[in-house]
Every structure is written in C-alpha cells, then in structure tokens.
Amino acid sequence: MTGRTTDESRRLAKRLAEEISRLAVRPIRLMEVCGSHTVAIFKAGLRQLLPAQVELVSGPGCPVCVTPNEYLDTAVAYSRQPGVIIATFGDMLRVPGSSSSLAAAKMAGADIRIIYSPLESLDIAAANPTKTVIFLAVGFETTAPTAAATILAAEQAGLANWFALSAHKLVPPALRALLEAGGTRIDGLILPGHVSAVIGEAPYRFLAEEYRMPAVIAGFEPLEILQAVHSLARWLRLGEPRLANQYRRVVKPEGNPVARAVLGRVYGEADAAWRGLGVIPASGLVVRKEYQRFDARRKIPVEPEAAREPDGCRCGEVLRGMISPEACLLFRQACRPENPVGSCMVSAEGACAAWYKYGSGRWQG
Amino acid sequence: MMNGDRITLAHGSGGKLSAALVKEVFAPAFSNGALNELHDGARVRMPGAQLAFSTDSYVVKPLFFAGGDIGRLAVCGTVNDLAMCGADPAYLSAGFIIEEGFPVADLARIVSSMGAAAAEAGVAIVTGDTKVVEKGAVDGLYINTAGIGAVLPGTDVSPRRIRPGQDILLSGTLGDHAVAVMAGRYGLELPPAVVTDCAPLNGLVKEILTAAPTVAVLRDPTRGGLATALNELALQAGVGMMIEEGTIPVRREVAAVCDLLGFDSLYLANEGKFLVIVEPNYTEIVLSVLHRHPYGREAAVIGRVTAAPAGQVGLRTIVGGVRLLDMLVGDQLPRIC
Structure with a gap:
C-alpha cells in the first residue's frame, strides 16, 4: 500500500484520531459522497477509530445504487426482445428492478454478456451483425467519458446494430439537490477522488460559497481519509468553510479537459431521475442529436412494466444520508447480499452492503 | 428455499450459499453423527479402528495452470481433507468423467501428475472408475477422489x-x-x-x-x-x-x-x-x-x-x-x- 509498516500506520492513525477528537467539540456529521470511499472506510475499520462525536454517513455516490427502477425495468424489457444482446458491467446484473432483474432474465434465457470495458460491447456487435447489442451505460463523470468514446468508436466503425441505454449522472448537481432538500444534517463533505480527476475543483466551489459547506477531495488510502476528516473537523472548529484538494497526485485542479471534451461532444446535460433523490435538474447526460442513432431509447421501442419500489425498502433515505442501513427493517432480515431487496445491498459500493459485510463499523468485541 | 429454487454458481462457492445448500438440502436427507460435525472429512468408527473418510470432486478450469493441474489438485485436495481431520491418509479412489474427444495425451499427463502427488503424499490410489459422456456434457474432464486414513492416536481435532x-x-x-x-x-x-x-x-x-x-x-x-x-x-x-x-x-x-x-x-x-x-x-x-x-x-x-x-x-x-x-x-x- 504505502510502504509504511503497520506500527507506523497505526501511530499516524492514532495521532490523527486524537487530533480529530480534540477538534470536534460538538457532534459532527460528515458525508463521504463516493461508494469507493464508503468501502475504504469500512474496510480499514475507520469508523471505529473515530471519536463517538464524529459520524460518517454514506452519500449518493454509488452509480448502481442511484439508478432508478425504471432504468432496470427498461433494460430487462430489452433483454427479453428477440435478437437482443445486453452488454453490461457485472454489478448491474443482480440489481432488482420492479419485479425482475437482469440476472433473472439471464437465467430465463436472455443473452446478457458481462463486459469489463465498454469497447468490448463493440466487438460483440461486430461479431453478431444480425443481433442488436445494447450497452448499459451507467456511471458518473468517471465512466461517462469512456462511454462517450465508445459512441464515437461505434460511429467510426459504422456499426448499425450497437446502441447505448444511457443513464449517466453528474455528482455536483446531486450534492446541490441534497443540500437544498435539507432533512438531513451534514457538516462537511468528503468528495469523490475519481470523479474529481475528470471534473477538477471548480464545480465544487458552490459548496463553500453558497452553502458554507467545507469539503475535501480525498484519496482512498485509510490515512488519506483520516486526513480529510481531520481537515474538515479543523475548518468546522475555525468556522471556515473551505474546499481543498488533498488528492493532488491524481486530481489536477483543472481536472481532465480531454475527457471533458469527449464527454461534451457526445452528451448534453439533462434532468435525470435518481433513486431516492427524485428528478434533479441538469444532473444527467443525454446523447446529443448528432449521435441519437446510437440512443437505444430513441431507436428501439420498448414497453417496460410500470416501475415501483419494493415495499419497505429505504434505500432512498440511505442514499440521502438520512438513516443508517440498520434503521431499515429489511436490513439483515429480508434484505441480504445473497438475496438483496434494495440496490444499496447489491452493489459492493452500496452503503447497506458495506454495513452488512464489514459490520456496523463499531466492533462490539 | 433460495433464489427461486435454482442452483447458481454461488451455491458452489464454498461461501454462504454453499453452507445454506448443505444445511437445507443435504444435511436433512443424510443426517448422522459423523456428517453433522461438518468437518472437511468424516471421522468414523469401524471395529478396531478410528478412521477419517472424505470425498471431493474437481472441476477446475483450466485443467493445467501455473505450478499444477487438476490431477495434482484431485490427490492433494482429498489428502488434505483427511489430514485436517487429524488422520494419516492411506488409500484413495479416483473417478473420471471425460468428455468425448478429450486428448489421451492430456489424460496421461494428468494421471501421471496424480501418481507423483500420491507418491509424495505416501498414499496409494487403489480403485477407480471412468465414464465418458457426449461432447458438451462436461467441460473436458472432471475428477472425483475419495480417501480414507486412520486418525492419529491421541489426537482429537474438532x-x-x-x-x-x-x-x-x-x-x-x-x-x-x-x-x-x-x-x-x-x-x-x-x-x-x-x-x-x-x-x-x-x-x-x-x-x-x-x-x-x-x-x-x-x-x-x-x-x-x-x-x-x-x-x-x-x-x-x-x-x-x-x-x-x-x-x-x-x-x-x-x-x-x-x-x-x-x-x-x-x-x-x-x-x-x-x-x-x-x-x-x-x-x-x-x-x-x-x-x-x-x-x-x-x-x-x-x-x-x-x-x-x-x-x-x-x-x-x-x-x-x-x-x-x-x-x-x-x-x-x-x-x-
């Protein structure tokens, strides 16, 4: 990992935790926006290291978790059409839609291929000219540029049987919606590392300027996360809402302009529906007119079932940081990783999956 | 019982669903003292002897990989299951399910590797069985081995x-x-x-x-x-x-x-x-x-x-x-x- 010995890491972590304890004179509630941070926090047992007055809550930064049922229902409906091949990342497979999932459709005979890179879906389309290949394009600013590049490559290859079912989402508008909606107290934000590597620092300036919300772009090593918590605790103590980039080795202040240019060429902003957050203005990406012939929704008629949420599932509140997974009556009972009810239990990056797999984060031993 | 009553790959993973499959499907049908300990092998009594008995099937893909192959795996796996019961493995059986069209040269290589592993472990492969099935009914070759050995006296590994x-x-x-x-x-x-x-x-x-x-x-x-x-x-x-x-x-x-x-x-x-x-x-x-x-x-x-x-x-x-x-x-x- 970092080349530090266990003893050194523990000493540093202990010192940071003590400092944080000293700085947090009142209870503070910090949201880690990104699912990868959630996993890193749980995996390192950081919640247990932090003083009781510092609470970490998970946010809406798990792409699979925030994808609404309507999208999954559409994908399942496509998969049942004759001659359709669905190409998807593996983590979408088990996400339950309104009454089915892609995994269930696959078991019932649908042709669903797991891919590791969007470009593989082009190979599938080229190898199956008589079939229709639909790539499930889901993810934040991190993965959207690759999906955009895939659309450009499809155009270059002249593929007529390849389409994208797009549900890409943007993080900053979701943060604004979360802060506008209220209903949950958040004192500071740990901002996603990989998304920021694309968008840079500027899109987050509104946090401090308009909402007086301190925020840190952080890396994923346990000590980097503790450092971010330390900074947030310090600024809260000082009453100085700042924005800091503490992941400079990956995130340049200006982000990645090349990736953004590809993104902007293929996609435009549009309102988008988020599980738990509802429709958020300008928080999604839609394929621009020039590339609409690759847009599955426009080109291939489909009739998904009427979307509905599973009874009792509280993923929406979990994604807004309003409740912890343990407050949901289904958690660990009807909803378990081997038989998930809600999306937050399916994705390895989901808050419920992390709470289940790694314990509530405060070991009762 | 689980996941719409169909077996998934995860039921063979050795994890939670495997445990559920054993508990809900196999154990109720076979329940007995030796089995219910749910160890890697069973410890059983025969007149004059305390024995350990185990079986395992091997379906690894690919058949050959860095440092080993399905043959070495099939011998070591069962030997180790017996060893984990505190037993001294002595005899093994080997059953082969082979897909039509499988190269004899590969089979020879695999059984020779089994012989070498058995020699290293000090066990003898004393009985066996071969079945051949139509192309596509299995993926190349599957092996089942079972083994038996005496529990080392004075030990109680449980x-x-x-x-x-x-x-x-x-x-x-x-x-x-x-x-x-x-x-x-x-x-x-x-x-x-x-x-x-x-x-x-x-x-x-x-x-x-x-x-x-x-x-x-x-x-x-x-x-x-x-x-x-x-x-x-x-x-x-x-x-x-x-x-x-x-x-x-x-x-x-x-x-x-x-x-x-x-x-x-x-x-x-x-x-x-x-x-x-x-x-x-x-x-x-x-x-x-x-x-x-x-x-x-x-x-x-x-x-x-x-x-x-x-x-x-x-x-x-x-x-x-x-x-x-x-x-x-x-x-x-x-x-x-």
Missing part, C-alpha cells in the same frame, strides 16, 4: 475443542492458487513467483500433531478463503476471533494482482495452506515445526480466539481500526478447484 485464548496460526501465504488459476483462465502474464500452492499437507500435519497432540483444530482455507474458514469455525465453536491484518502473509505479486482485479486475498482459495488453532503454550512449538518444513516456511500467528462476539470474526486493520470479517457471499471465481 471445532468443539476451540476455546477463547487459543492462538490462530496460518501456515503460509494466501491466494497463490486462486491467482495462478485465474491467470491461466484469462491468459494473464504472471511473475514466475506466482504458482499454485497445491501440495499434500499430511506430512507436515503429522509432524505438528506429533509435537503438539493437543491441537484443537486444523482447517484448510480452500474455496471461500481464510475469511470463510474462520467464520465456519467461529460459528461451529460458538466463539469470537480477532485477526491482525498486518500479520497475514500474502505474496507481494499476489497482492498486486488482487489490487488490479478487485479481488480480496482473504477470500481467495488456497490448496496448500491450513489454519492451526492451539493453546498458547504450544504456539511456539507448532510454529517452529511449520517454519522447518517447506510447506510452512512463511507461517505466522494471525490472531486469537475470543469469548465474544460468538460466531463472529473481527479484523484489526493496519491502521488499527476493527471491522467484521464476514463469510464469502456470492462467488469471486467459480471452478477454482
């Missing part, structure tokens, strides 16, 4: 004997087998250091039980990996466990592959490693036996049995936080053995 305060030892590095098989399957180039750890452990186990007959339990973390093996033991014994992350041996190259592919070495299958749980006054003795043996050179004490929380395993991470170390859910990699 999860029932796990007590709070005992030390948990691991005989070496994690994940080598899984990464070697994965590389073979997906055509990854690996550094030469990464080969399967597949090996017969009965010799080493016999030395350990001779030096420390009071060993409480032995368990090889195969499918489901270390995390699943520890959870099974904690559940069976009704104890807790605290594992120190920094002490768990993992080869640097294996850790790098795991980082790259998003695998967790704590859940990866091993075929030549085992856990020893022992009273602390025997820890040094067991450790020194392990360190002298080629299959135990990198052995380490990785944790301790605790009274609470019953049935749960905690992991103290390298930054000092503690978190739950849960059993495998789903399947990281089907057809690993």
